[in-house]
Amino acid sequence: MQSWSVAQLQETDPYEFEKLLAQLFRNMGYLVEETQLSRDRGIDLIIRIDHFGLTHTWIVQAKRYTDSVGVKAIREYSSLRHRDRVDGVIIVTTSHFTKEAQEEAAEHNVKLIDGNLLAGMLNHYLPSGNTADQSAGVPGEDDRKPESSTVLRIGEEIISREIVSLEKERYTMVISNKNIFFKKETNGLLSKKESVELRILLKDLIGIHVEKQHLFLIAGRKDLTVYPLSGKSKDKIAEILENLRPEYIRGEHLILSSRKSSSMTILTNKRLVLLEIGDSITKEIMLSKIVEMEVEGGFLKRDRLMISESSAGMNKHYLEVDDIHRWKEEIEQNVKVN
Numbered sequence: 001m002q003s004w005s006v007a008q009l010q011e012t013d014p015y016e017f018e019k020l021l022a023q024l025f026r027n028m029g030y031l032v033e034e035t036q037l038s039r040d041r042g043i044d045l046i047i048r049i050d051h052f053g054l055t056h057t058w059i060v061q062a063k064r065y066t067d068s069v070g071v072k073a074i075r076e077y078s079s080l081r082h083r084d085r086v087d088g089v090i091i092v093t094t095s096h097f098t099k100e101a102q103e104e105a106a107e108h109n110v111k112l113i114d115g116n117l118l119a120g121m122l123n124h125y126l127p128s129g130n131t132a133d134q135s136a137g138v139p140g141e142d143d144r145k146p147e148s149s150t151v152l153r154i155g156e157e158i159i160s161r162e163i164v165s166l167e168k169e170r171y172t173m174v175i176s177n178k179n180i181f182f183k184k185e186t187n188g189l190l191s192k193k194e195s196v197e198l199r200i201l202l203k204d205l206i207g208i209h210v211e212k213q214h215l216f217l218i219a220g221r222k223d224l225t226v227y228p229l230s231g232k233s234k235d236k237i238a239e240i241l242e243n244l245r246p247e248y249i250r251g252e253h254l255i256l257s258s259r260k261s262s263s264m265t266i267l268t269n270k271r272l273v274l275l276e277i278g279d280s281i282t283k284e285i286m287l288s289k290i291v292e293m294e295v296e297g298g299f300l301k302r303d304r305l306m307i308s309e310s311s312a313g314m315n316k317h318y319l320e321v322d323d324i325h326r327w328k329e330e331i332e333q334n335v336k337v338n
Helices: 006-010 014-027 071-078 099-107 115-125 234-243 324-336
Strands: 031-034 045-051 054-063 088-093 110-113 158-166 169-176 179-187 192-201 205-210 215-220 224-230 254-260 263-268 271-276 281-286 290-298 301-310 314-319
Touching: 006 115, 014 031, 014 045, 014 054, 014 115, 054 071, 071 088, 071 099, 071 110, 088 115, 099 110, 110 115, 158 234, 169 234, 192 215, 205 234, 205 254, 205 263, 215 234, 215 254, 224 234, 224 263, 224 271, 254 324, 263 324, 290 324, 301 324
Parallel strands: 054 088, 088 110
Antiparallel strands: 031 045, 045 054, 158 169, 158 224, 169 179, 179 192, 205 215, 215 224, 254 263, 263 271, 271 281, 290 301, 301 314
């Protein structure tokens, strides 16, 4: 199950970060007003809670930073409490606050939420993005629930919902133009509940490996992971993801892949990876380090590709893949551009 992290929050678009905070406070029971960009007067959100006529109103300022937030910001936003006659000010950041900023905040009733605390709050109130997308405004204005309990970001649209099996577990696979979600339905005491068990950012999708009975998603940044899927809609999913290929092809992308039982060999435009499906990478060779290739084999011997890598000495690796001459040609072509 994927959880929120500080690093993930720091990569979020600033406007989408504000929308995420709005959803967080709604799930915490607050009425949320999202200020308009053209006239927000330095305010990102206004949150209220009203119980039996007792109302508390807070101004929320979002700081999607990687650097620390200092005392200057605290002094700037603490004055909003008096200007707008609210009960207090909350400053939320994806980084952290300096010691001086914390001391200043304590004197002016400014509440601070740093990156670690924010990630914890999101993992509690929005586990794996599992919320209703109530972006229409203040809760109560519209009680209609959207089709999906998945948080959709600005400009995000659901393309398809398919039933699949992933590692022998049954999921609803929701494909949008920005994410791939795996949702599981569980029976509660009074009703059924749908939760997001896994989310894959579309921009992290390297490519897909298609076989007769299975479809494998290959995704990741530093470390690659292979997700084996099966189901009646396998071909439809492959077609959808192939049509979305321009959306994720801009970075590292799949060139060739070959599977032998639980092992998979993957060639991208950056590296050559050998891994166990559902496990970690067993071998990784950057294309920029490859200095020589040769097909070895002969009478009664299976052909294999020998790769020499210059990395802390000369290392030799052997690949057994289908269509070995095509692999050699593709590796040679991509080595030239690395």
